[in-house]
Amino acid sequence: MRKIIISFIVVVIFVVLLFVLGSQTGKAPETSTSATPTPTPNAQKAPNTFLVQITDQGLSVNELNIKVGDMVTFKNVDSVRHWPAAGPHPTHQICPGFDSLKGLSQNESYSYRFTEVKTCPFHDHLNTNSKYFGKIIVSE
Ligand SMILES: [Cu+2]
Structure with a gap:
């Protein structure tokens, strides 16, 4: 036993x-x-905010590389209205939600936070001049 x-x-x-x-x-x-x-989610740095100025000469930046979670602020420093929105005109559905929904007057800003990996072309909804076209490339 x-x-x-x-x-x-x-x-x-x-x-x-x-x-x-x-x-x-x-x-x-x-x-x-x-x-x-x-990189782990905890190791990622805090989201950044990028500024795109809209002037009578066009955009301060036409192509922007950002990370998921970053914010882009469009500031109209021109004397006429500008309306930043995702392509394609006029439906703006490539990146739904990325649309100021109105023309920004002088010194008015519109901010949008990008939450998915995607390339978002954008334009000025009130002006078809190519100097107001750009794209935001969102990566992980
Ligand atoms: Cu449009």
Whole structure:
């Protein structure tokens, strides 16, 4: 009877050892591959805000590379109204929601936060001149 109990204990210890060793070897490749840090949501920096000024000469920036979560502020510094909106004109449906919904008067701003990986072409809904066309490239 005593022999059975001892051999049972030995088996239990053996199984526990196997489990511990198994979980360690399971972790080992993970730590070796994480030598090159991969960005995690917690490691990402705070969202940025980018400014696009709308002037009588056109846009201060026509092509903008941003990250998901970043915001773009369009400020009209021209004396006439401008209406930033996503393409295509006139429905603005490529990036739904990216639309000031009215013409901005001088010194008025419109901000939009981009929440998905996408390229959003935009234009001035009130002016078909190509100098008011641009695109916002949103990446992870
Ligand atoms: Cu339009």
